Amino acid sequence: MPFRRKLDDSATVREPLPGTAHALNVAPETAAALKLWVVLSRAQAAVSAHVSADVARHGLTLTEFGILEALYHRGAMLLGEVQRRILVSSGGITFLVDRLVAKGLVERQACPSDRRARYAALTADGEALLEQIFPAHAAMIERVVGALDQSEQEQVTAMLKRLGHGAAAAEPAPIELTNA
């Protein structure tokens, strides 16, 4: 069910009920910023939809997959490290790891030097699963972002990295995910 959105609303003419539209009249630099925000969100959502659908076929959430991927590529990590890397709340990481443990893909391991801390690590099943699905996953992402060629992708990546760091460092209300 590919669902191609129909953009022709030429079907029925429904008087648009004017309802006072306020033309966006702001300085051009403000307009550029606002447009960037909108386009950034839409692009992320569009790619995200594909990635979500892909991992959902294996019964996984995007966030769950993010954890598995992190553990696969970096090995066992403390829950707090995973949390910061995946950008979820402290409650969220507990919940997510619980779920992955229930699925038999991840296990908790005690930290020998700090008894408060716990490691999350892939089980053999988890490793096997990632080994199996990662290549197709990567290929799919490559295809979905294929509207840009590799050098364009690298350009955008570099700029978005600056943008992201700038935003994260910008004055009030940076990413507030932990609660301690």
Next chain:
Amino acid sequence: MPFRRKLDDSATVREPLPGTAHALNVAPETAAALKLWVVLSRAQAAVSAHVSADVARHGLTLTEFGILEALYHRGAMLLGEVQRRILVSSGGITFLVDRLVAKGLVERQACPSDRRARYAALTADGEALLEQIFPAHAAMIERVVGALDQSEQEQVTAMLKRLGHGAAAAEPAPIELTNA
């Protein structure tokens, strides 16, 4: 409570428990695509955190604000139009508009030519609110994306637009939000 994250984990040395890290060895074009996806998500999240926090100060969700903004700048719209513009499910738009109606910011209006359809329109209160908060909101976004100068912003916007359209059009599992 600005919460500056401490990135020095030099405090305690906790043996990293190797745990079989799998080096990401893929073709460079695949690596570029994967990195783009990660950076795109992080940048979006970083900006989103600011925008969310900003609208939350007025008791609004990001999505709610999106609806108000759309109605402010384009005038009354059919629920379905708002839905496609804001990218929420059909159930979601009903719920969101209900909430905005309860807050007195939006009202439903019958469509004279199609009795199934309803318009969403700002109330006088809704208009007043947006008139009051929009300028500061726009200024805040301008500041948050300020790591890029205007011409860089325009470049990124153009590329992200292509990326987003490409992704939305890419073969299986495009954005699937309605349920008909």
Next chain:
DNA sequence: ACAGTATATCTTAGCACTGAGAATACTTGA
């Protein structure tokens, strides 16, 4: 006219995640 199909919204159940607080363990300075 009328059946069949498509469209627009609403209803209901449920899920993924957040936020605040709590329990425990580590660290540091007096």
Next chain:
DNA sequence: TCAAGTATTCTCAGTGCTAAGATATACTGT
């Protein structure tokens, strides 16, 4: 040595949204 402060994880209630189905209305071909 111990009190105060910090770090790490967990608990639990609440929130914002999605998905699937229901209902009502409109369109289309015969």
